[in-house]
Amino acid sequence: MKTKKALIICLLxxxxxxxxxxxxxxxNAPGDNGQNLGDREMVDITDDASGLNVPANAITxxxxxxxxxxxxxxxxxxxxxYIKGVVCRIQTLPGTTCECYIGDNIFAPIPDQLYCYRIKxxxxxxxxxxxxxxxxxxxxxxxxxxxxxxxxxxxxxxGYLYSTTWKEPVIETIGQGTFESPYTIxxxxxxxxxxxxxxxxxGYIIGANETQDSLTVTSLKxxxxxxxxxxxxxxxxxxxxxxxxxxxxxxVGKVRNGVNLKDHPExxxxxxxxxxxxxxxxxxxxxxxxxxxxxxxxxxxxxxx
Numbered sequence: 001m002k003t004k005k006a007l008i009i010c011l012l013x014x015x016x017x018x019x020x021x022x023x024x025x026x027x028n029a030p031g032d033n034g035q036n037l038g039d040r041e042m043v044d045i046t047d048d049a050s051g052l053n054v055p056a057n058a059i060t061x062x063x064x065x066x067x068x069x070x071x072x073x074x075x076x077x078x079x080x081x082y083i084k085g086v087v088c089r090i091q092t093l094p095g096t097t098c099e100c101y102i103g104d105n106i107f108a109p110i111p112d113q114l115y116c117y118r119i120k121x122x123x124x125x126x127x128x129x130x131x132x133x134x135x136x137x138x139x140x141x142x143x144x145x146x147x148x149x150x151x152x153x154x155x156x157x158x159g160y161l162y163s164t165t166w167k168e169p170v171i172e173t174i175g176q177g178t179f180e181s182p183y184t185i186x187x188x189x190x191x192x193x194x195x196x197x198x199x200x201x202x203g204y205i206i207g208a209n210e211t212q213d214s215l216t217v218t219s220l221k222x223x224x225x226x227x228x229x230x231x232x233x234x235x236x237x238x239x240x241x242x243x244x245x246x247x248x249x250x251x252v253g254k255v256r257n258g259v260n261l262k263d264h265p266e267x268x269x270x271x272x273x274x275x276x277x278x279x280x281x282x283x284x285x286x287x288x289x290x291x292x293x294x295x296x297x298x299x300x301x302x303x304x305x
Contacts, residue, residue, distance in 0.1 A: 052138055052139075052140065052163050052164070052165045053140065053162070053163040054082075054084055054140055054163065055082045055140070055162075057082060058082040058083065058084045058140055059081055059082065059083055059084070060083070060084060060085070060104050061083060061084075061085040061102055061103050061104045061108070061112070061113070061114050062104055062112070063083075064081060064083045064114050064145055064152070065112070065114060065152050067081070067145050068114075068145050068146070068147050068152035068153075069147075069152070071145065071146065071147055072147065073147050073148075073149075073150065074146075074147065074148070075146065075147060076144055076145070076146040076155045077144045077145045077146070077155070078144075079144070080142060080143065080144050080158065081142070081143065081144070081145060082140050082141075082142050082162060083102070083114065083140065083141045083142075083143070083154075084138070084139070084140045085102030085103055085104060085114065085138075085139060085141070086102060086103055086104070086105055086106045086108075086136065086137070086138055086139070087100050087101070087102055087106075087133060087134065087135050087136060087137045087139060088100075088101045088102060088103045088106055088107075088108055088113050088135065089101045089113075089135060090133070090134075090135060091115075093130050094121065094127035094129070094130050094132060094133060095126075095127065096120070096126040096127065097118040097119060097120055097126070097127070098116070098118070098119055098121070098127055098133055098161075099115070099116065099117055099118060099119075100116050100119075100133065101113040101114065101115055101116065102114050102116060102139060102141065106135075106136060114152055114153065114154070115151050115152065115153035115154070116141050116143070116153070116154045116159055117153045117154050117155075117156060117159065118156060118157070118159070119141060119143065119154060119159035119160055119161060120159070120160040120161065121133075121160065121161050122160075122161050122162075122163075122164070123160075124142075124160040125160075132161065132164065133161060133164060137164050137165065138164070138165055139161060139162075139163065139164045139165075140161075140162040140163040140164070141154060141159055141160070141161060141162060142159065142160055142161075142162040143155060143158045143159030143160070144158040144159075171190055171191055173187040173190065173191065174186065174187055175187050175200075175202070177197070177199030177200055177201075178199075178200055179200050179273075179275075179303070182199070182200035182201055182202040182273055183199055183200065183201045183202070183278075184201075184202065184203065184235050185201070185202075185203040185233050185234050185235045185244065185245065185246050186235055186244070187201075188201055188246050188278060188285055188286075188287070189243075189244070189246065189284075189285055191278060191285070192285050193278065193279055193280045193285055196277060196278060196279045197277070197278050198275065198276065198277045198278070198289070198304075199275070199276075199278060200273060200274070200275050201233070201246075201273075201274055201275075201276070201278075201287055202271065202272065202273045202274075203233030203234055203235055203246065203271070203272065204233060204234055204235070204236065204237040204239070204269060204270070204271055204272070205231050205232070205233060205261070205267055205268055205269060205270050205272055206220070206222060206231075206232045206233065206234045206237075206238075206239055206245060207220055207221050207222035207223070207226075207231070207232050207261070207268065208220075208221050208226045208227075208228040208229075208230055208231055208232060208260075208261045208262070209221070209228055209230055209232055209247055209282060210227060210228050212282065213282065213283070214282050214283045214284075215232065215242055215245065215247050215282045215283070215284060216242065217242060220232060220242065220245075222268075223268075224261070224265040224268070225262075225265070226260075226261040226262045226265060227262060228260075228261075228262065229250060229256055229260045229262060230247055230248055230249050230250065230260075231247075231248045231250075231259065231260065231261060231267075231272075232245050232246070232247050232248070233245065233246050233248060233272065234246075237269050238269075246284070246285060246286050246287065247281050247282045247284070247286040247287075248274065248276070248281075248286060248287045248290060249281055249286065249287065249288045249289075249290070250290050251289060251290065251291075254300060254301060255290055255291065255292070255293055255300045255301040258293070258298075258300040259272075259293050259295070259300055267295060270295050270296070271295070271296075272293060272294070272295050273293070273294040273295075274287065274290050274292060274293045274294070275290065275291055275292040275293075275301075275303070275304055276288060276289050276290035276291065277289045291304065292304060
């Protein structure tokens, strides 16, 4: 008898557990922004968005959020709205649907962003590729509005991408990334890691970073002796602001052997021209895969054609 009772209790407990784990179609977890705002230009919905089809009755994200506030928690609008905004961040990359946040400009604070929950692609169809929606897109989302657990969002199974256009950020730089006109470190930081690119970069050797994790005031070594094989560049010799620096990683070989500060402390403070791939390094924008370096009249590696 006790065995039967124990079995029944176990089955009931398992049933409750399984029921509790059933996917809630409205669940959401916005989390952090997770994207580098420094990589973006100011995109506002008042900008010309050539090719964007905007219904005359389209509302702004602010207006959509105001409607959500009047609805109250757990309520869904009877009306379907066309909401125009800029994609600020993408929560879930497009599969059949996408989860993203839109604002009235790309730098809209998180409280001023509308959560577009599981919206479909153009024509209310499944997304065909991730290219249909990207951070920086000016979009019109068609959906009903709701408030779920305090989050203003588009109602589940009602939203889709009505219209979209991609505005490629135009980032002004001093250099062009060529041998004759290399990028400055300021250019490098401004360009960020949105699009990895191999290019020429020029800057002064500030020191070396003693760890591979991140570049900090305490990890940056600016005087001999040096232990690390990397170098850190800035536009000004003697720069002390970490935010104005970029770390450089050398592959094993002649370039590293000829340039690193551990073996060549005399290079400290020198102006260096190098060719490598702009990418994330030590948690910030840096250069990897360096294949060519020029310090004064001395060259290391092979200059790309």
